[in-house]
Amino acid sequence: MIIEPRMRGFICTTSHPKGCEQNVKNQIEYIKSKGPIAGAKKVLVIGASTGFGLASRITSAFGSDAATIGVFFEKAPSEGKTASPGWYNSAAFENEAHKAGLYAKSINGDAFSNEIKRQTLDLIKADLGQIDLIIYSLASPVRMHPVTGVLHRSVLKPIGSTFTNKTVDFHSGKVSEISIEPCSGDDIENTVAVMGGEDWGMWIDALKAENLLAPGATTVAYSYIGPSLTEAVYRKGTIGRAKDHLEATAFAITNSLADIDGKAFVSVNKALVTQASSAIPVIPLYISLLYKIMKEEGIHEGCIEQIQRLYQERLYTGNEVPVDESGRIRIDDLEMRADVQEKVAKLWIEAVTENLSEMGDLEGYRKDFYNLFGFDVEGVDYKADANEVVNIESIA
Ligand code: NAI
Helix, strand or coil: CCCCCCEECCEECCCCHHHHHHHHHHHHHHHHHCCCCCCCCEEEEECCCCHHHHHHHHHHHHHHCCEEEEEECCCCCECCECCCHHHHHHHHHHHHHHHCCCCEEEEECCCCCHHHHHHHHHHHHHHHCCEEEEEECCCCCEEECCCCCCEEECCCCCCCCCEEEEEEECCCCEEEEEEECCCCCCHHHHHHHHHCCHHHHHHHHHHHHCCCEEEEEEEEEEECCCCHHHCCCCCCCHHHHHHHHHHHHHHHHHHHCHHHCCEEEEEECCCCCCCCHHHCCCHHHHHHHHHHHHHHCCCCCCHHHHHHHHHHHHHCCCCCCCCCCCCCEECCCCCCCHHHHHHHHHHHHHCCHHHHHHHCCHHHHHHHHHHHCCCCCCCCCCCCCCCCCCCCCCCC
């Protein structure tokens, strides 16, 4: 069928299999162009189908010839109904990995559940024996707790007082003021339960208990800090509390892996357009100004460039992994450069609807957003008939 983008609020309800495939191929080409990375050979990626997790899977497979198992939660296609983009991405990834002679299998389901953990452990046991790198890259609005059965919902709210600032509707380009009421009740606890480190710890405990971690195994989860402009709604808001918890969990995991000389890291990544970040108020305006400045300076990166640098210049240099004073890996270094932030802060004050398309990179933002769903990708013929029913080879 002919597949077109169909928008509902901040999400696109359709996705294009050919566009997603092209995106994956472009990322693979990028990794190949950067040369081999002396990284892990058996890798589990939790949250492997989009954004930073997909980039991690691609970097491991095509940078280090790694066998990869990817876990994700995506909607399969049916006749006349497109899949979610992560499904098409994973189908394309597996095709390319298998063509290159690489082991790649995927598990589609709720990574927070005991069942999906069990399925993953059994697959590792049967096919890989032990793994040496676990990337934890989940972004989810909800988590059904596997022990209590409680359904936790995360919220993106400030803590303590109402936050008022500018935001942009990136579809219309309209800049307006938005007020976000502070969180209340159990909002913080719920957000920490969803996006904090408890589930990461559960995965590592489960893998270790069944002797599925190789000596020296490493695990990495992703975090964000960002500038003072966004801190009320991000780092000092409910999601920031979850990230504090995630970062503290890295130390607890490293302690628990002392006997196998294993290590857990949190990598602080750059702000990028993903399905997760486009839903946070204020962030799209920040990103569109940030993109403008970083592109002008020639230092703009997407997920794949970020993760390539994380592997090559942080994790696998042959030396100790460099971390900041809080023990975190930083690949948000270019975003947080003082000159970049000063310029963004200046533009922030001046940005209004009338000048944003020139002052900010609204076009770049929109393009990245459409690209997430496989639209507006160069080299794809959107007028041609596309088969929406695409299978992921390893999923029965
Ligand atoms: P994303 O939305 O592109 O990817 C989320 C992944 O999690 C997908 O593979 C999805 O299938 C999977 N997933 C969600 N719920 C699941 C569930 N219940 N079971 C199994 N899989 C599930 O998100 P993105 O942006 O790549 O985020 C990944 C991590 O990176 C998050 O921790 C996020 O906070 C962090 N990060 C994101 C930044 C950004 O600007 N986008 C910046 C810095 C860090």
